[in-house]
Each structure stands twice: as C-alpha cells, then as structure tokens.
C-alpha cells in the first residue's frame with residue numbers, strides 16, 4: 001500500500017470540459033478528479049471514452065479552454081509554450097502506448113533524457129544520475145550491460161517498455177501518467193511489469209495514474225475509477 005498524504009493533492013481537475021474541435025460535442029466533461037500525493041489510481045473505461053484525451057490534457061499537450069487542471073499546485077493551463085514544456089519535464093513522467101523512445105539512442109541515454117532537459121529531475125536523481133538510471137533499469141529487469149548500451153530500436157517491446165518506465169521515474173516526478181503501456185505484452189509480462197511499476201512509484205514517492213481498459217490489471221491499486229462515472233460527456 002502506498003503512503004498517501006490525503007492533505008496534499010498532486011492532481012486536481014476541476015470543471016474540465018474539452019472538445020477536440022471548437023463547437024464540437026465535448027469528449028470530456030469532468031466536475032472533479034483528484035489524486036493524493038503518492039496515490040496509485042487505475043482509470044478504466046471503454047475504447048473512445050476519453051482516457052487518452054484526459055491524460056493529454058493533464059500533461060498539458062492540449063489546451064483546455066474550460067476548467068482547470070493543477071499538477072503539484074500549478075495550474076497547467078495557465079502556462080504557455082516553453083514554460084508548459086519545462087513544467088511537464090520537471091513534474092510529470094509519461095509512459096505512453098508507443099513509448100516514444102529515441103530509437104538510435106541507447107537505453108541508458110533514453111532514461112537520462114529528462115535529466116538533460118530538467119535541472120530539477122537531475123538534482124532529484126541523486127549525486128550521479130547515471131547510477132540512478134542504471135539502478136532503475138536493473139530494478140525493472142534490465143541489467144545486462146549489452147542491453148543497457150544498445151540502441152532502443154534494437155530492444156524487444158517488453159524491454160522498450162521498461163526503458164520508458166525508467167525514463168518516467170528518474171528524478172522522482174510527482175506524477176506518472178501511464179496510458180495502456182502493457183497493451184503489447186502477454187498476460188504474465190503485463191502483471192510483472194505492473195508490479196514493478198507500482199513498487200517503483202512507491203519507492204520514489206510518485207503518484208500514478210494508470211489508464212487501461214483491461215480490468216485484469218486493476219488489482220493492487222489504491223483506487224479504481226471508471227471513466228464513464230467520472231466523465232459526464234460519455
């Protein structure tokens with residue numbers, strides 16, 4: 001069980017309304033959604049119900065004309081351009097379906113990427129970020145030096161997924177957003193990856209919002225939310 005400080009919210013979504021095109025019917029209408037510090041929440045829901053759109057809004061990838069989203073006490077919607085990008089790398093770790101690794105860079109270089117762009121993440125990664133990256137990779141099951149130094153594109157899907165998780169976790173961002181990162185894995189690999197991810201979030205103190213339509217994965221989370229109950233637009 002994660003240590004949850006219910007007084008300190010890492011994520012606060014209030015009266016959010018979002019449509020992909022101005023004038024279209026909104027895909028998201030959320031009155032209130034919050035995550036406490038260190039809390040691990042499983043958000044499930046059918047295909048097309050707005051899960052990925054919600055994560056994009058929280059990450060500040062899309063603009064929110066109505067409502068507010070605060071992450072670690074900052075209203076993401078109030079940040080513009082480069083400031084929003086800097087905020088994202090400082091405070092949020094992302095694990096998406098396609099992992100978004102830089103294919104020609106090594107596994108280790110990919111994990112260290114947030115530390116290159118964020119002094120905060122670098123400082124929070126300890127005296128030697130490289131050692132932290134190697135520790136995270138090791139704990140996520142990637143310890144073979146040949147794999148650690150191999151270009152990301154030469155790794156298997158499961159290995160790439162571990163690299164993406166280590167990259168999200170390095171430097172202990174307050175919030176990890178994971179969008180179906182297990183979709184390409186078999187059942188056994190899904191469960192063990194998820195156990196590792198939850199354990200690592202707990203060890204670095206990050207809250208986790210894990211999105212999936214796969215209900216077999218929801219065990220062991222602090223809270224399970226059904227998006228069709230949270231998202232009134234659905």
Ligand SMILES: Nc1ncnc2c1ncn2[C@@H]1O[C@H](COP(=O)(O)OP(=O)(O)OP(=O)(O)O)[C@@H](O)[C@H]1O
Nearest residue numbers: 020021027045046047048049050051052053054213
């Ligand atoms: N880039 C986009 N431009 C326009 N519409 C989009 C875009 N991305 C998603 N949508 C639409 O928004 C709605 C919600 O999609 P979203 O991807 O958020 O759902 P989801 O619950 O994550 O689905 P899945 O489980 O299949 O990934 C859908 O109707 C989808 O067609």
